[in-house]
Amino acid sequence: MTTQPDSSTTDLPAESPSVTIVDTGFWKRTASFLIQWRISLLVFAFVLTALAYPYSQRLQLDRSIESLFALDHPLLLSYQESKSLFGGDEFVMLAWKQDDLLTSESLIEIEAFGKTLGKLDGVNPESTQTLSAVLQPKNIGFIGNLFMRIPTVRESALNFAEGALVGQDRVTTAVVIRLKPEELSSVSRAETLANIRELAASHNPPAYVVGEPVQVHDMFEVVEKDGAILGLVSSLILLAVIFFFFRSLRWMILPLVMVQAALIWTKAFLVISGMRLSMVSSMLNSLVTIIGIATVMHITIYFRELRREQERILALRMTLSTLLPAICWACATTAIGFGALLSSDIVPIRSFGIMMVLGVLFTLLAAFTIIPGGVLLGNFSIDPLKYGWEKWVTGGLLKLLRLVFRIPKTIASLALLLMIFGLIGLSFLRIETDFSKNFRENSPIVQALNFVEANLGGAGNYEVNFPFADVTDPAAIDKLRELSEELKAIEIEGHSALTKVIAYTDGIDFIPSVAGRTLDAKRETLQKMQPEFEPSLFNPEEKRMRILLRALERLPAELKLQMIEEVTQTAQKYFPDAKCTGLYVLLANIILSLLSDQVVSFTLAACGIFIGMTIAFRSWKVGLISLVPNLFPIVILVGTLGWIGSLVNIGTAMIASVSIGLTVDSSIHYLSSYFREKKSGRTHAEALKLTQSQVGLSLVFSNVALICGFSVLTLSEFVPLIYFGVLVSIAMLGGLIGNLILLPLLLTGLYGQKEVLTD
Structure with a gap:
């Protein structure tokens, strides 16, 4: 079923955006299957979680400093040789x-x-x-x-x-x-x-x-302790923010249940396969939470719009058949981004890449098995609610879009200058080897x-x-x-x-x-x-x-x-x-090893995401423009660190590779919505307005929730965790701005040069 737009309408009211349903072929059958077997899938998820939970609790943190170096790293070999000769x-x-x-x-x-x-x-x-x-x-x-x-x-x-x-x-x-x-x-x-x-x-x-x-002991002790305590506090904050947005217990609990199930499955798999966490992979919980919350937020807002006219099951079937392609491609590109870490010479970095790929795949499995039953089971708190002030947010997003088309050259020039500013700043980056600064x-x-x-x-x-x-x-x-x-x-x-x-x-x-x-x-x-x-x-x-x-x-x-x-x-x-x-020398070179590795893995991640996006949208041009809003905030953020003289520590060394794997999800949902609207017959201007108002709102909500959740990392005793929380929040905010400003600007340059967005 496809909702066709009135071709004469070029200015849709901001307070009540329409949605376009794409119930075609494979995805329609997939959505129907998930809904038909929702109870069985929910039971499967529950049983799998119950079986995996005891294993997940056995996942240990590798506390050795050797875990941060490749087994054949010259510095590590010299250190081990000294230990065998003199006892360390x-x-x-x-x-x-x-x-x-x-x-x-x-x-x-x-x-x-x-x-x-x-x-x-x-x-x-x-x-x-x-x-x-x-x-x-x-x-x-x-x-x-x-x-x-x-x-x-x-x-x-x-x-x-x-x-x-x-x-x-x-x-x-x-x-x-x-x-x-x-x-x-x-x-x-x-x-x-x-x-x-x-x-x-x-x-x-x-x-x-x-x-x-x-x-070294205190570092791992703080990472482990803060990871557990702050993870709990962060989850509680996320619950509160999500409940505030939708005023629904069901839709508050659903994303957290999905994330926790994915984490339990991931950790259990790691234990069974003999892997252990390192200081680097202590970010696993945080990153899986970002992916899971963003996924459910898109479903929530889309389902909420359809529930205004459709009964519950039909609304969910339409939501899933429409959004599952974007969700799957988002998970695929995120997995590609983290998979690039397998190029690292450092064993923990490679392990972290494997962990995150598993985390992404298990998040997708959790979405397939938990969301259908979670949405339709029982009759309490059925629908996410909507505030009256949301129309002002939507109106602001549309005004931002109009501004983009009113002064495109100015915005493009400003973005280019900021990119140049960031690129120059990269040359000023300095490395923090004072381990006590952690x-x-x-x-x-x-x-x-x-x-x-x-x-x-x-x-x-x-x-x-x-x-x-x-x-x-x-x-x-x-x-x-x-x-x-x-x-x-x-x-x-x-x-x-x-x-x-x-x-x-x-x-x-x-x-x-x-x-x-x-x-x-x-x-x-x-x-x-x-x-x-x-x-x-x-x-x-x-x-x-x-x-x-x-x-x-x-x-x-x-x-x-x-x-x-x-x-x-x-x-x-x-x-x-x-x-x-000696340990002094190893500690002084940890960041050097991480930083050099991240340059290679970040390049591979960008190339892999470009290929993935090209395949997803069957256009190398779309693959290319999809990188811009995701590279934009990273270059500016890391470049600014260079300009202000901030030293690169463990928390900042991986920020580029991590961020591009996270912010690309927003680009996929934005592009998917735009091409879906175009395919339904809407003009370029109409497609952008609908995408900006609907997908833009879900991007705003998910980013606000995640930034609030990750702000708790500033309470950590371990400085790199503080940096990580702050910088990931800034990167997500920058990715939001890039997807709401640069992406529509690039799409217009590619598809809508002759159209004018009317007031």
Whole structure:
């Protein structure tokens, strides 16, 4: 059945737009099938959800930093090699200020605290470092007493420990512990860190806890916790907004039921297939919600218009037969957009692409199985209601359309200038490698970092390692000493790049002459004082040496990367095969990896969507113009970030690829409506007016609901989630503007140049 327009009507009233029904062939039969078998489909969805729910609850977050890199990534391979050679560099520092720090009583207390920490499950007790072990060394007889009694020896020992175990103020001190690899621990890393923090809080005075393992743990902890809490709050806000728009319990609950079912099915499938969530894929819930809410919003408004003249079942059959093609193509192009992430070299990004493709497909399955029965089952709250003020929204959309046709050249020129502005801004984008910037300033980890870096020096630990033949060779030791001194001298912008350099020669040179003058004698004394010192720096089987480095964690991005590069180059002058590695280096390069990957995947997504749109509308020109309103907001948004100097973090690195996969849905519904109206016999002007008033209204409603829902992400403790919520909201708003302004402008340039939209 096709509702034919009056060809003489070119100015349809804004307050009561008509709709065109396309009940043809395959889609008519599909709609009839879904309605006829609606109860069976609803039961199928319920049973599938019940079976999948227990599995969905087992989906775990992969908390390893390795999960953010490709398995063959050079940086990851170097890090894993170092862990196998030296046991890794997962150090945790507990720092505090203590009066009378250098008294025997204080040193005894520090030693006792270090032993207590060493007894914790997951801590390597042999590697615990304390100031008392330096100033009151055991196992070397009377010589150990000289460290506190002879001022020159004591000062030498303090200088050796400065920047790691004692501050320049000689009041700040720290205990440094080394974590066992998690696979060798009897408890989880989370439990180990919780026990460490409990001891730190009970210490008098309370101690601050810092270290890369702590940052990584806190990152995943916040992502998981905020994802659950904020997801619930976001859903409640969405429920409230949808109820406000339609004043119907049925139409409020229906989209949330559909989204939750799709999420449960997706998560269960991931568990069964052996996949795990990563920090990147923590956005799964949010993105599936966007897709599901947008889908139901189109159905709601279209069904509501038909219910003015049609009985309930017929109205739904007409709605489904008309909108299912657009819904299916919208899901297909969204899946193509996210499928482009499979090109990534980073395993979690590829996994996220697979997860989102599954999420989109399960959302479509949920729409097919839940919506027919959900709409027609029972007699409560049957119809979504309409406000009187909606005519003003529709009228405003039509006025916007008239403005587009009144000043097309001005709007086109302005859009072009904004695109150029955005493209230039892309060149100014800078990368944030200060991992602490992922947390709010008042978070415990940031406060701890501020304390340590203000009083002790850098809280960032990494290393440079290289082949080293023999620690008994004086010539080799001299070469190592020269490298150590040159590393200490590296400066960035007039300041020392490294706050602490710990080389094997520092331990040797630290031993006073009274304990021995030869290299062998000093090595023997050092092994008695610190049995773990030599094994932690030199692997005799693999003939590999490392120098431990400490640097400021809260360092600007470009300075941190410059420092790592200079350290590498300096080490390679002495040892050509030298490598810089460690959690500090991995964390500094995460965004670089994500950003470079996103450029490729975004390009593939745009190409894939162009092909999909070309096939859907059987026109390469339509495929091309459909990209414009979706690329427009992304280029301007990301370019603006470059202009204002905002640093790219984990939350912004993926925004381009994610946004184009979401905003293209609106373009498909707009284009489908336009061509449907044209096919029914309406003129270009009439088709645009009907599309702008009807589809435009659903776009406004869905975007307002989603922006309100995602605004709750600004409450997160994890800064990238805040950025993600804000930027996705802005991208959706930009996509809305692009589809309501640029798309009709482009369609007119393609199909309606000779027509005039009358007032």
